[in-house]
Amino acid sequence: MKLVILLLILSNTLFSKINITLSHTNIKHGTTFAVILQSDTKLSHAPNVIFKNKTYQMFTIQGNTKKYTVFIPIDYHAKLQKENLQVKYKNNFKTIKKNIAIEIIDGKYKQNEIIKVFKGQVTLSNKNKIRSQKEYNSVYKNVYSKITPYDLTKNSSFKYPIKSQITSNYGNARIYNGKTKSYHSGTDFRAKIGTNIYASNNGVVALTMNRFYLGNVVYIDHGRGAFSYYAHLNTFSVNKGKKVKKGQIIGTSGKTGRITGPHLHYAFRLHNTTVDPLQYGEVYNKVLKLYQ
Numbered sequence: 001m002k003l004v005i006l007l008l009i010l011s012n013t014l015f016s017k018i019n020i021t022l023s024h025t026n027i028k029h030g031t032t033f034a035v036i037l038q039s040d041t042k043l044s045h046a047p048n049v050i051f052k053n054k055t056y057q058m059f060t061i062q063g064n065t066k067k068y069t070v071f072i073p074i075d076y077h078a079k080l081q082k083e084n085l086q087v088k089y090k091n092n093f094k095t096i097k098k099n100i101a102i103e104i105i106d107g108k109y110k111q112n113e114i115i116k117v118f119k120g121q122v123t124l125s126n127k128n129k130i131r132s133q134k135e136y137n138s139v140y141k142n143v144y145s146k147i148t149p150y151d152l153t154k155n156s157s158f159k160y161p162i163k164s165q166i167t168s169n170y171g172n173a174r175i176y177n178g179k180t181k182s183y184h185s186g187t188d189f190r191a192k193i194g195t196n197i198y199a200s201n202n203g204v205v206a207l208t209m210n211r212f213y214l215g216n217v218v219y220i221d222h223g224r225g226a227f228s229y230y231a232h233l234n235t236f237s238v239n240k241g242k243k244v245k246k247g248q249i250i251g252t253s254g255k256t257g258r259i260t261g262p263h264l265h266y267a268f269r270l271h272n273t274t275v276d277p278l279q280y281g282e283v284y285n286k287v288l289k290l291y292q
């Protein structure tokens with residue numbers, strides 16, 4: 001009897017106490033949420049999160065094997081409904097699956113933002129359609145499909161790429177020349193031609209290129225599937241493969257691409273999903289504070 005009790009106590013002490021929290025349980029479409037797992041003892045394996053048939057590996061911050069996190073995007077076109085999220089981890093060699101209910105809610109973005117541009121930039125010619133598709137394929141190959149498995153921000157918070165007025169928010173529903181409807185995939189900042197643009201965080205330049213819609217654009221890899229990009233630039237100050245520091249000048253603003261006037265279009269792609277760039281920075285900075 002005594003031995004059984006002793007064994008029970010021993011096996012219980014071998015189990016780690018695990019605490020799982022979410023940055024949000026009601027998540028707006030087009031935004032990012034974080035899953036945070038904290039254990040009282042070190043874990044032998046990195047936990048995973050399974051969400052909408054996709055597996056996301058959780059990462060340590062500052063190499064602490066008691067604390068893990070992952071940032072998960074909600075697509076702008078996601079259905080507004082309840083979803084199940086599963087956190088899978090090993091505890092004392094036993095695989096534990098914990099289900100958590102979340103809800104995707106309406107981001108309540110502005111409707112009917114009217115934009116006037118040249119005719120050929122709304123109804124694309126065949127040549128421009130092919131160009132646009134080629135560009136996306138190149139960006140996918142060189143940028144979005146390459147996941148750096150560690151944090152390139154070096155535990156640094158995100159800041160805005162320019163100190164200026166926001167002229168159009170992420171998510172606004174747009175009507176171009178009274179026709180094509182789409183949504184605004186980034187945040188626009190007022191910037192006259194030649195204004196310095198700064199990296200919003202530490203990272204590595206994944207690509208610089210000229211695109212039909214975005215004009216001259218710089219993509220910065222922040223690691224773990226997170227990329228910021230800066231569009232309609234006049235000039236580039238960095239090249240592919242170059243390490244950049246937060247606040248470093250990466251180029252100057254301009255009016256290249258499909259545009260009505262000079263400005264900076266600042267955008268963010270997480271696990272190949274476009275999300276609100278400023279909200280990503282907010283949730284990232286919030287999680288970072290938990291670890292300090």
Ligand SMILES: [Zn+2]
Pocket residue numbers: 168184185186187188264265266
């Ligand atoms: Zn924009």
